[in-house]
Structures are given as structure tokens and as C-alpha cells.
Amino acid sequence: MRQAVEYCGLKPDRRGLCLCPFHPDRHPSLKIYPDGKGFYCFTCGAGGDPITFVARYREISNAAAARELAAAFSIPLQAPMSYREKREAERTARRRKETAAWAKRAGIYMKVYRGLLCDAIRERNEHFEEGLKNLTWAEYMMEQLEENPEQVYEDRKAVKKIGTIEERVNHWYL
Numbered sequence: 001m002r003q004a005v006e007y008c009g010l011k012p013d014r015r016g017l018c019l020c021p022f023h024p025d026r027h028p029s030l031k032i033y034p035d036g037k038g039f040y041c042f043t044c045g046a047g048g049d050p051i052t053f054v055a056r057y058r059e060i061s062n063a064a065a066a067r068e069l070a071a072a073f074s075i076p077l078q079a080p081m082s083y084r085e086k087r088e089a090e091r092t093a094r095r096r097k098e099t100a101a102w103a104k105r106a107g108i109y110m111k112v113y114r115g116l117l118c119d120a121i122r123e124r125n126e127h128f129e130e131g132l133k134n135l136t137w138a139e140y141m142m143e144q145l146e147e148n149p150e151q152v153y154e155d156r157k158a159v160k161k162i163g164t165i166e167e168r169v170n171h172w173y174l
């Protein structure tokens with residue numbers, strides 16, 4: 001708050017008092033509060049935060065004052081987020097987390113499944129045909145889960161098929 005007031009060319013004393021620019025003031029009646037509590041004039045009742053102070057002092061909008069202060073004090077500006085944008089960002093983050101957790105688990109099962117298929121082909125055991133049929137798919141899916149988990153997760157058919165693999169692996173030797 002003090003920096004914003006000084007930026008406007010006013011000089012608060014050590015108690016944080018200065019002449020109020022918002023009414024004809026002969027005795028300092030504008031108080032600058034520490035710890036981000038803003039300013040208040042005991043005579044005319046003007047009060048607010050650093051942005052509203054600069055906006056009113058320079059007769060510009062709050063947005064313009066915010067941009068000016070940000071530039072003056074090298075504060076990075078973030079575009080304001082609407083409620084909808086915030087909800088959208090949260091949903092995306094949640095979805096990404098969900099996808100990552102799913103892809104990790106699916107990747108583990110696909111790796112086990114690939115190993116079982118390789119064994120089946122090598123040993124020519126009762127799963128030989130399944131091995132021939134699914135090995136290429138299993139390897140392709142492992143690669144996709146690693147490289148494009150979001151894309152795989154959006155493919156409901158792939159998700160469904162990978163889901164059956166978990167059960168397939170668990171029942172392999174039964």
C-alpha cells in the first residue's frame with residue numbers, strides 16, 4: 001500500500017499518514033495501513049486497496065491501475081479466470097490424473113499379458129492361438145499407453161478391451 005501511494009508521488013510519514021489527495025486536506029488525514037490492509041481517510045472516508053488508490057488518484061479504471069502497478073513493480077500478470085474456465089481447468093486436471101492412474105495400471109497388465117503370450121507361442125501351449133492373435137495388439141497397446149495415454153483412454157473400445165485383459169491375466173492359469 002505504501003509503495004502504491006509513494007508511486008503516486010505522495011510521502012506518508014513514519015506513522016503512515018499523509019495529505020489526502022481525494023479532498024482538500026491541510027492536515028494529514030489519509031492513513032496507510034501495514035500488512036496489505038489498504039488506506040483510509042479519516043476526513044472524507046476514501047478507502048481501499050493499492051489498485052483502487054491508483055485508479056482513483058490517476059482517474060483510470062481499476063484494471064488499468066492494476067496493469068500499471070504490475071508493470072511498475074514487475075509483478076507478473078495472470079489473465080483473470082472466469083468461473084467456467086476455473087471449472088474447466090479443474091476438470092482437465094482431474095481427468096489427466098485419472099488417465100495417468102488408469103494407463104499405469106493398464107500398462108502393468110498389458111506387460112504381464114504380453115509375457116504370457118510370448119510364453120504361449122514359445123511353448124506352443126494351450127494359449128498358442130491367442131498368442132498369435134493378440135501379441136502384436138498387446139505390444140502396440142503397450143506402446144500407445146506409454147506414448148498417448150490420453151488418446152487410448154478416450155477410445156472406449158480400447159479401454160473396454162484392455163479392461164478384459166486384467167481378468168484374462170488373473171485367470172490365465174485357472
Ligand SMILES: [Zn+2]
Nearest residue numbers: 020023041044
Ligand atoms: Zn480524504
